[in-house]
Amino acid sequence: MNEADSVRMHALLGDEGMLACKCPEEADVILVNGCTVRDKARHKAISAIGGYAALRRDRGAMRPVIGLGGCVGQLEKDAVFKRIPELDFVFGTDTIDQLPLLVKNALAGLRRQVMTDFDADPAYSTMTRISGVPGVRAYVNIMKGCNKHCSFCIVPQTRGPEKSRSMDEIIGDVASLVSRGVREVTLLGQNVNSYGRPGKNENFPGLLRAIDADPRCLLLKRIRFTSSHPWDFSEELIGCYAPPARGGVSRLAWHLHLPVQSGSDRILSLMGRDHEISDYVRKMDLLRGINPEVGVSTDLIVGFPGETEQDFRATEALLDRVGFDSIFAFAYSQRPGTRAAGMNDDVPQSGKLRRLGLLLARQEAISSQRYATRIGREMEILVEGCAKNSGLAAARGLRAAVWSGRTTCNRVVNFMSGAGTEDLKDRFVLVSITGATGLSLQGEMIRVTS
Ligand code: SF4
Known part of the structure; x- marks a missing residue:
């Protein structure tokens, strides 16, 4: 999502005649688009700004203006000026389109601007912006925000509640990208599976089928999407993965990233995930039954507060049971501002790292086996x-x-x-x-x- 936002910022400033430069020493405007998914990433963004602030001091009258955006800007708001007084402006996830104005004001000498309000309009309408020739791959936002409340996650606070774009607008957007040479689109949202405007007859499988059927998208070769929540991963969507001759969506890439986070129902409940392992496994079995060629990956957190050895073994067992193609696994770290930050972080760091190492080694063996079946194809x-x-x-x-x-x-x-x-x-x-x-x-x- 942040990557797509950066592409948009680049295009918006390009429209104002600005060009990307090779290094910050040459820049008139420096932007940091910060991620808060883990606290470490937030610290990284803030310390990057600190480094640019030093550069600003060194350049005297030729100093650049500096802006902070993304989820970090959304959360920090004006509080960050206390730590980094050299910062010129802060913007949020819903105010990216105000960036040209913020930059113009800052270049004219206006200091300490803050634009972090969420868009109050219940409708969500936008167009994908990419400067120049887009290349063959592009991101297309289809919805934003999240109505789930996972206890470890800060995203509902940084992206606001769910809002979906209209189907016509999205398809027009994809068609326009295809006419500019794009051949693979990734449909984006915090939880794309819950796509659909209230009161409209829309859902995510319907959107996939509509893009697939649109004659303007004939040259599109692959549709990918991210991210998904198991609760909203429906049987109708599983049906989209069938081979085209059996009613599947012909352009849908045969890959699914479905974050499970833990193999233990007890930990999933503490995480506020609203799904159970038996249902996750049932859906994976259905998917593999419909199309065994689909590659499946997932996200996992080890060492969540309260995770026992037994809970961890349930996660190991899940890897064996599902046979993921790849996993993205992390040792839990507290994220201030989340519900989980109020829980007792009782798994020692050494224990978290041991579990992480075990999980990654186990997965590597599974991936090796699965990948080896492709030799000769x-x-x-x-x-x-x-x-x-x-x-x-x-x-x-x-x-x-x-x-x-x-x-x-x-x-x-x-x-x-x-x-x-x-x-x-x-x-x-x-x-x-x-x-x-x-x-x-x-x-x-x-x-x-x-
Ligand atoms: S569904 Fe994803 S974005 Fe939403 S709260 Fe849970 S982890 Fe965060």
Whole structure:
């Protein structure tokens, strides 16, 4: 979400004639779009501002203006001026479109502006803004805010209550991006599965089907979405994952990220998650029954207040039972302002890290097994760029280029193209899978498909 917000900020300021520069030393305007999902991220944003404040002092009359936005701006409001008096303005998650005005005022010398009110309009209407040529992948906000109350989460306070855009507006937005060359959209929201305006006959599966059927979206190849809550992950949505010949949504990527957070119902209850493990597992079984090719990933927190060894073992058992393709696991840390911050953080840090290590090792073994089943297959990849680890070719004494991309089921594939081939970034290519680890697949390119 923050990444999409940054893209929007870039486009809004681009419309005012501003250009991105390579380093803060060259900048006239410095913006920090801060995340608060964990307290560490919030501290990072604040200390980054502190660093830029020092730069501001050093540059004397040529000093840049500095703004703080995102969830950190939304939460901090004017309190942050006490800590960082050099800061010029603070804006929130609902006031991004006011950024050109804030910057203009700050450049004219107006200090300590604060714009962090939530939009009082119950309707949510917007257009995706991307400056220049958008590339082949783009984010599209379909809803914002969250009506859930997970005890560890600050998001309902930083993003406000749920509001959904109209279906027509979203489809028009996607169609416009497709006409500009976008081939993969990620539909965004805090809980996209609960998409739909009150009193309207709208829901998320309906939106997916409407995008899929719109003739203006014919060239779109993949629809992804994030994030989801298990409570709202309906059987109707599971049906969208069926192969197209069996009534599925043809452009829906075969990947699902469904955060479960813990394998213990007792801990889920303390987390205020409103779902139970038996229901989560039932839905995963249904999904795999409809389409076993769908890649599934999840989020997990270990060491939540009150988590016993027995609770942790239930989480380990869940990994074995579901067989996730990948997990994003974290050791619990208190987030001030949440209900969980008032609970007794009774699992020692060493215990949290031990559990985290055990969980990650267990998952790596599961991922390795699941990934190995792909060896020998041909898979279509959307290339994201050069592989981080380009040792694949070198290890074989080859001088071919090594690229990295993702399958429809969101598996990372590092693959070799022939020496001297064209730039493959943002292209779809067919790859023969030749190897697998617990983190990625390896392969060799067969041909460019589009
Ligand atoms: S559903 Fe997600 S965004 Fe909403 S409160 Fe829970 S963790 Fe936070």
